[in-house]
Amino acid sequence: MNKKYFKDFALLGAVIIICAVAARLLAGGETLEQYASNNPDAAGVTASATSESSTSEASVVASETSSSATSSSESSLSANSDSSGKSASDSSSADSSLLVEVSTERVTYVDGFYYEPISNDVFKRISGVSYPVDCTISLDDLRYVGLLYVDFDGNTQNGEMICNKAIAQDILEIFSELYNNGYQIESIKLIDEFDGDDNASMLANNTSCFNYRVVEGTNRLSNHAKGLAIDLNPFYNPYITYNKDGSTNISPEGSEAYADRSASFPYKIDENDLAYKLFKEHGFTWGGNWNSVKDYQHFEKKIG
Numbered sequence: 506m507n508k509k510y511f512k513d514f515a516l517l518g519a520v521i522i523i524c525a526v527a528a529r530l531l532a533g534g535e536t537l538e539q540y541a542s543n544n545p546d547a548a549g550v551t552a553s554a555t556s557e558s559s560t561s562e563a564s565v566v567a568s569e570t571s572s573s574a575t576s577s578s579e580s581s582l583s584a585n586s587d588s589s590g591k592s593a594s595d596s597s598s599a600d601s602s603l604l605v606e607v608s609t610e611r612v613t614y615v616d617g618f619y620y621e622p623i624s625n626d627v628f629k630r631i632s633g634v635s636y637p638v639d640c641t642i643s644l645d646d647l648r649y650v651g652l653l654y655v656d657f658d659g660n661t662q663n664g665e666m667i668c669n670k671a672i673a674q675d676i677l678e679i680f681s682e683l684y685n686n687g688y689q690i691e692s693i694k695l696i697d698e699f700d701g702d703d704n705a706s707m708l709a710n711n712t713s714c715f716n717y718r719v720v721e722g723t724n725r726l727s728n729h730a731k732g733l734a735i736d737l738n739p740f741y742n743p744y745i746t747y748n749k750d751g752s753t754n755i756s757p758e759g760s761e762a763y764a765d766r767s768a769s770f771p772y773k774i775d776e777n778d779l780a781y782k783l784f785k786e787h788g789f790t791w792g793g794n795w796n797s798v799k800d801y802q803h804f805e806k807k808i809g
Contacts, residue, residue, distance in 0.1 A: 614677035617653040617684075623667070624649065631667065634697040635716045647715060647732050648673040652680045654690045664693025667715040669732035671808045675787040676714075676735075682783055689772065690738060703729075707757035707802075710740035721756070722746065734805035737780055741772040742801035744792075766793075766801070774801055 611621040623644045628636070636644075648670045656662050661684075668676055683690070692711040699705040703721075706713055715732040719725055721744070728734035743760040745753055755764050763770065774781055774793065781791055784804040792800025 612673070614674070615681055617663075618651070618677045618681045620648040620650045620668075620670075620673040620677060622649070623647050627667075630695065631697050634701040635667070635695065637717055640717045642717065642731060646670055650676055650714075652677065652693065653684050654680065654693055655684060655687050657689050657691050659687075659689070662693075664690075664712075665695055666693060666713060666735075667695060667732060668735075669715075669808070672733060672806050675789075675806070679780075679783045679787060683780060686779060688779055691740075691772075704757050707736070707739040707744075708759065710738055712737050712739070728805045733808065734803060735784075736802040737774065737804065738772045739802040741770065742774045742793075744802065745799040747798070780804075 608621040608624065611619050613619040623631075627649050628644065636642075646669055647667055650666050650668055650673060652664045652666075654662055654664045664680075666676070690712050692709060694711055694713070696703065696706050696711070696713045696716045699709065699711065701716060701718075703716060703718060712735065713729075714735045715729060716727075717730045718727055719730070720727045729736075740757060740760050741763050743764055744756045745764055747753055753764070755761050762768075763773070766773070766775065774791075781793075784791065787806070789804040789806045792798070792803030792805075
């Protein structure tokens with residue numbers, strides 16, 4: 506090789522080495538990668554722009570994800586609401602509407618048979634009728650009774666009566682047993698439905714208990730006035746009094762055919778009748794066993 510060219514190459518190599526050393530010294534001994542890392546502003550806008558772009562894209566994705574989740578959640582709530590047809594507030598309102606006012610002192614024997622103190626609503630129904638203004642019986646001594654019975658068509662009916670609290674449990678036990686055995690009773694309504702008229706109630710063959718009144722033909726308070734007596738299917742089991750001339754008075758009017766107790770007919774109470782047996786077991790006496798009068802519909806219980 507020509508010595509001239511060799512010297513030129515040697516000189517060029519020396520210049521390159523000197524430039525490289527100078528550049529390293531000017532950069533503070535850092536490599537290009539280290540310089541860019543330590544001087545991001547000087548490293549150029551590209552890195553910043555790339556970072557901002559990445560951050561912006563991440564924000565958009567996060568926002569879209571959140572929006573999607575919210576939309577999904579709202580759709581789910583809407584679907585749940587639509588499937589039930591009611592919102593949570595509607596459901597709460599519906600539950601409240603199912604609440605029924607029941608006396609805290611109600612005593613239930615079995616389903617459909619209960620007694621409780623006389624409520625204001627019941628008092629309004631009986632005030633001035635079966636419970637007149639001069640009534641000497643305390644309301645605290647009376648109980649409202651709800652019960653079931655089988656009517657003459659064989660259908661179950663809801664009945665109600667008012668009785669003395671001393672026999673309320675007896676009434677539930679007796680009438681639930683009658684009901685379970687299909688014993689037929691035509692009607693069990695408060696006598697107030699008949700304006701407190703005992704004759705009208707008997708004509709309708711209505712079974713009843715409390716009615717503040719005297720014994721027919723006397724000034725003496727009836728045990729019905731105390732809520733201690735019950736008249737059961739009265740039209741078929743009449744009340745009979747005997748006159749000195751041998752004649753009889755039969756109540757209610759029209760029930761004369763049933764005064765003959767030797768005859769056989771439906772709904773007749775005698776000592777073989779289930780009602781007679783049940784009342785007897787609970788300590789009641791039967792008017793059909795009285796001597797001076799016969800009250801075949803009547804059961805009463807002495808207390809105190």
